[in-house]
Amino acid sequence: MNFFKKWSSSEQTKFHQSQTTSEELVPEGEKKTGLKNHLEQNRSLLQQVFGDTSDFHIEKVYTGNREGLVCYLESMVKHSLISEQIMKPLSQSSFKQKPINKVKDLDDFRKSFFGGINFHFANYKHEAVWHILSGCAVIFIEGITKALAIEINGTESRAITEPTTQTIVRGPKDAFVEDINTNISLVRRRLKNPRLRFETYHIGKDTLTSVNIGFIEGTVNEEIIAEVRKRISRIDINAIFDSGNLEELITDKTFTPFPTIYSTERPDTVTSNLIEGKVAIFVGGSPFILLVPTVFTDFFEVSEDYYVHFFLASFLRIIRYMAFLIALLLPSFYVAIMTFHHELIPTRLFFSLAAQREGVPFPTVVEVLLMEITFEFLREAGARMPRAVGQTISIVGALVIGQAAVEAGIVSNAMIIIVAITGICNYVSPVYNFGSSSRLLRFLFIFFSALLGFYGIILIVMLLVAHLVSLRSFGIPYLAPVAPFIIEDQDDVFVRFPIWGARKRPSYLNTGSPIKSYDAKSPSPPPKRRTDS
Amino acid sequence: MKENISLWQFFVLTITFELGSAVVVGIGNDAKQDAWIAILLAALPGFLLIWMYSYLLSLLPGKNLFEIMEVAFGRKFAMGLTIAYSVYFFYLACYVLRDFVEMIGSAVLFNTPSGVVAVTLMLVIAYILYLGFEVVGRVAEIFSPYMFFFIFLLSIFVWISGNFEIKNLQPVLSEGFQPIMNAIFPQLLGFPIGEIPIIFTVLMAHTSNFKYSRKVGMYAFGTGTVILVWAAILQIAVLGVDIKLRSDFPLLSVARMVSFANFFERIDATIVFIMMFGIILKISVFSFIGLKGLEYVFRMPYRPFVFPMSMLIALFSLINSESFAEHIEKGFKILPPYFHMPFQIYIPLLIFFIVIWKKKRHRFRKGGNR
Incomplete structure (x- = not known):
């Protein structure tokens, strides 16, 4: 199924809304088709696209004074949610609804019956198809050339468990899962910072895997984030299944035994690295999050180093x-x-x-x-x-x-x-x-x-x-604080200084704000002055 | 893209370079037990040369020796001279490589053919050079601490083993200054002292901050000289003058004397491997400068030359001398007066004065127009 061209949204940087459709979703070699006035025409448009796959569902409904169609992929939504969030409001609407005559009325209709649920409008066929594929129920109404897509992500996902590859003794015990939204929320929960940004990309012509890059605006080095965007939007591949695939596609040099990208399944590691000024890359379907840029010494650091006494951490x-x-x-x-x-x-x-x-x-x-x-x-x-x-x-x-x-x-x-x-x-x-x-x-x-x-x-x-x-x-440079040798970054390489002593971000990252905390001090009281006189 | 090394890298690279082979082979032998004084005194003209050459470079910022020769003599003549210089530097690389091959053959790999050692070493150096000069700087940065640390450790070990006889240094200046002068001119001045200023004429043009490179270079040279002096004192005090003169690699003989705690014995092989870093860097720097010369002559990046030139270096290091005795003889009798002096001092001095003269004339003419 080779429907969509690579879809990226690198030009959107500010307050990026996930799941935004784009012109580039149009199938290769086809013009984009607008949605039609008549239900039957729209139905045949969709059926052309989906063929007779057994999990594609079209249901006829009545809303107010008009006929409508509800389309969704059974495999992508939960059936109980469909009946509760779509069918119930729709059946209520047949009594209370003002007539939907114009495109504008569609929004009123949504406001009164589907408030508080994620939604999108689709004007074109490819947009409607995209929403159906990503787990929305799309509602068509007779006489309206716009469709309403309601998000009902009801697919099952694994519960958050303890990490299996990067275990620690002391510290948080949750790990990333396969669901990308859960992963993002695991990070956001730890980092209540309005400048934390996520940008969504969809990579892989066949899989359209969602890839999110996360960073803290103002902290991250703008050049690095631009480079990450460039490399991700340059990818031309048909399938991505794991962050390992992506790692190979964006790494600097392939012919080396050393990984130049850090992968972790620990949310606390990702969070602390975001604060240091790095960029996290989330890949849908992978519990391993990539962190870039990575230096050699990063591979010898564990998040637990920061939770135990610094003597022990340095020794370890x-x-x-x-x-x-x-x-x-x-x-x-x-x-x-x-x-x-x-x-x-x-x-x-x-x-x-x-x-x-x-x-x-x-x-x-x-x-x-x-x-x-x-x-x-x-x-x-x-x-x-x-x-x-x-x-x-x-x-x-x-x-x-x-x-x-x-x-x-x-x-x-x-x-x-x-x-x-x-x-x-x-x-x-x-x-x-x-x-x-x-x-x-x-x-x-x-x-x-x-x-x-x-x-x-x-x-x-x-x-x-x-x-x-x-x-x-x-x-x-991969060996950054060692060669080239940077003296002020030595506080967190071979030994770990106490947390109040390491006030700066790594200078080799060239972050937007080099200092983490200006007046972090030792908790022990300053030496008393002798006042006996 | 111009590749630069940081001042810190320049600093450690210079020290490692200066120690390179000089710390293992005995230097200043003509001065007998006063070798350390000879090295110390030979450093003085070294400082002067560094000052002059860095002044020369600062007159034409961003240019290295070969490009400066063009200013002094014009491209055609400079090209011939550059080829001569390139050959000279490649020859020095050969020379150092032969030192090393002999050292490996006599201390650790007794049965391995010297060709294997030379070629494998040059392959690694070719890879380093292929990656660029930046990599040379960073490699120096990583390995030089071990070198310094091991020299320090060796001193401690020798002292603990009780072999350090300060009396061996006496009598000081027993025959006056004449033997010391003989040791300095032209031997010590050519190797190892004079090598530093002449490599600076190219390396300084590749430092990230030229303004401070003279100061840093002087400090590095001073530090390196102090370590060399210390190595000489160590060799004389531990071995005595006679054995030092007879030994091919006095520092290894010193290391052989270490024995204590029933564990630290025969550390000379370890010393060889530590000194190997310095030698690899020294050959890399010489080859790099030679390649820079080729780059100037052929007006193309040096990378295509790296592999063939390093193989040639490996070959010539072996066929240059029939035996190690001939090799040492060449190094101490022929190279200093006929090669080191002209290439390290006479020609650069000539360029120095010509460039200053041209600058003056230029300024005068400019002033006339105003």
């Missing part, structure tokens, strides 16, 4: 950086040391490691690759398996990566430890797709450490750092 951040490095480098370090640089570790440690490897028939690199790939198998099976067989995987997995493998003489004990530590460290990153970068690059490191030892590792590290510093996210 440093732990996360260490974990990232370990997940990336540890197996390759092991290979390099065992193959090339025996002298780098204390002699006795090396002897004990070498003794363990005595019975192992493979070179170190084969051993490492064997175990790492086994671990990847296990992980993939664990993520995809049906819940019912979960036990099997964990039991078998414990055997494969465990004592049994050692006793079978395939790998050494130290190898098990290495793989286990690496696997654990890989999950420390709060964002899942960031962990995947170290997961992939690890194999590159193993390969080069087997070829050139530490020299190879350092070469790849240089390569990686050069690659990282060349990345940008919506124009912002």
Whole structure:
């Protein structure tokens, strides 16, 4: 069903009303058709469009002195709502209604019977079709060339639950769901700021997925928001199912293992990032909200960092950086040391490691690759398996990566430890797709450490750092507060300063208002002056 | 698009560059135990040169050495000179690369063919250069702290291990100033001191804020020199003059002496990897300047040259000298008087005076018209 051209409303910025129809909704290669005077003509227009799909419903009604049609998609509305919100007022209207003779009367009609419900008027066929598709009941009246669309969004959606991928111990426990309106309201509830703006776009020729960008006017960098608008309206694709699709379409550079867009399912993370001056992108049908621009260090920050004591938060951040490095480098370090640089570790440690490897028939690199790939198998099976067989995987997995493998003489004990530590460290990153970068690059490191030892590792590290510093996210250097080094942004990178101490927004974002709060102070009283005289 | 580096990046890049290979290979050997005095004294003309060259750049803002040569000599002659300069810088890159290849071969990868080391390193450098000079600056920013930190750590470790014999520095100035002068001219002045002002003639044109770049450059040069002096003191005090003179890479020998707590032993390999950052940056900077020269000659962005030139550097670094002894001999006997001095000092000074003369004449003529 290829009905609509890409529909965007980038030119509308002020107080954007969602679901505004536009000229661009006209099907490709067709002129726009106005609605007709006669009901039967309108009915055949719609039936032409919808064909004989079984969930399309046209009902004949009487309103006041005239005949009317109510059209809706059964699959998009709740039946009880139709009878309560449309049919009941309509049947009442047949007694009380002033005659509807002109287009102008249609509005009076709406005011008296459908007050307080979201509505739209449709003058053209494509507008009526669009409203029907987005879950409205559209009312046509004999002799009127305008149709009234009443919003009855009665589709079922998942209830708000705890986040499944980004869990925290202390802090709010709600997560985004698939319904975009619920998601927006989750953010709006936390941010009672009149300058919070949302703009709606519809992307995907076939799916017309609604995409909302949210930002705080005056705080956000105007250039970034313009860039986001530009990239979103430039998208030319037929379907969007998840924010992951959109991420790939608007990211700065595709050929990189590192994500340059942050995705989260936590409303508090989105809210705090909006306040920092970032832009949130909501995609209909996806519980993951994108945040741009994103820098490398964002992937080591969790919203919980701000809810616990800053000593602990800073400690945890440093732990996360260490974990990232370990997940990336540890197996390759092991290979390099065992193959090339025996002298780098204390002699006795090396002897004990070498003794363990005595019975192992493979070179170190084969051993490492064997175990790492086994671990990847296990992980993939664990993520995809049906819940019912979960036990099997964990039991078998414990055997494969465990004592049994050692006793079978395939790998050494130290190898098990290495793989286990690496696997654990890989999950420390709060964002899942960031962990995947170290997961992939690890194999590159193993390969080069087997070829050139530490020299190879350092070469790849240089390569990686050069690659990282060349990345940008919506124009912002990816390693922003580190390279280029910005001293005043260091209050929230490797350590977190107390909340009253971090008063500025990140300066690399070039926000509209650089200072968050002017006179935030420590709650402890100022030191008393000695007044003994 | 002109790519610029921030002043902070310029600062750390300069220090890392100056330390680059100079901190690992022994310098100022002619001055024996007074090598550190020689380095200190050699820095004085260095400051003077930096001042002059930055003044030269400020006369023609936004232009680098090659474009300034055009003002001084006209495009044709400047082109020939630029090619000579490019070759010179590429040769320096080769030289530093050979230093490094030998260091890797002698300290960590004993059986790996040196060609593999040279080519892999140049591939990484080619990638960095391909990404642009901005990336060079940021890479320096990320890695230089580790370099400084490790030199600091090494000093602490050596001191804890109890190998630091300050007596080795005595007697100070036992043979008067003559050996020191011999060490400075032209050796120390050519490498590492003179390299800084000459790279500034191109790098300063790429800083985001030219106004302060002279000051920052001077500070960076001063800091780098202090670290070099400290490295020399460390080498002499730990190894003694004799071993220092005989050692190819005195700093590695120093690191080899570290041993305490049954854990920190044989850290020389670690030192090699840390110093590797400095060497990569040094080769990158030399190649970048050489490529800038090619950019000037061929009037096109340098990116297409990056890969072929880096492979050539890898090749020539290996065939340039038969052995490491020949390599060192070239570096200390042939390069300083016949290459470093003309390229680093004589020609730039000539340009300096010609440009000033032309400016004066120009101003005079302007005044006459008024």
